[in-house]
Amino acid sequence: MNKQECIQRTADYVKMLLEHDTSGHDWWHIKRVRRLSLMLATQEGADPFIVEMAALLHDIADEKIAGSEEKGMATVRAWLTQLPLSTDEIEQIIEAISTVSYKGGHGKKPLTQEGMVVQDADRLDALGAIGIARTFMYAGSRGHSMYDPAIPVRETMTKEEYRYGRSTALHHFYEKLLKLKDLMNTKSARKLAMERHRFMEQFLQQFYREWDGHDEDVN
Template structure:
């Protein structure tokens, strides 16, 4: 794992940069992703390599700083790179961390990243972030984010979009919170990169399916 002093500074940076975000993308989300990533890395056999664990931990901690959904100023896009440079992270590790952060988003998968070869470190960090987007926590985060954007909860007249491009995915106007399950969350299980991530995703995916069935039954007055 990463040097403790650097990790502590990264945790502090997360608190500063993300402390004012809504609860779907706050420091607690980052903490969960870090714990999940390290756990997945252990299961995937990366723990024998100190450099790999350092890359995984720092990428997981820093992955949402400068997220386009919360960007207030273009200078925020350089916060992570500047931090890694100031901390004296060697260039090879720094570039690997930055590559993971840049490529791990769902919008990048839509743009074709899934066809590109990826590192084991990338796989566990991306899977950890995606596990936090599904299951019980994922449901809570989905509705939290939708509420923060004053998005309609559900409208049967608005169908989920299909065959999304990166640009269409980023444009969420006139979309409902429940449609996000169909446009992204229910697809995540089949996009997991690691065996360990796939195993955990199965349970979380099933929980979402059961939730949606109950939701639609209640919406229609059948339950």
């Protein structure tokens, strides 16, 4: 089995696992992250095989899908071990995947080039028009409303507030999405992120305009 076949087999496997997901981790998200990752890998000089494999498998290890990160990583490792890969390749792929879910801020070891690229691609897919759409899908799947002026928009929410469904889709923009442009690892991703960020700002501006009826006096 050559590298291309390893990729194809992995793509089929992930597609089977995520095809029916409705929480924003569907197969199309994986396809976009795969494409973005490969584009960034070329621009940043990361290993395209490690990057493509890590992009394909990055959400299998997500605790929202696997139950826990340990379980998810075990699934990924089991999958990789039965492919004809060297120990070194397996470790590089695992390392890159663990970067993606890394929340940042608690002083872990420096990221590999491949990890940085896939993390940037995953974050880019949370931005722009697609990012907006995914946010509302996710909020809907959790029973959150899209906006509630009674809930102040704050950057952090307590566990209690989440439990009582006091998060809204709009909340997520302030809590995470608008911060992502400053968290990109690579120059190429930062440039794309700026564009997608601007689009989200325009969206929010228009959302509040319509909500408050400020666009209604034009006729």
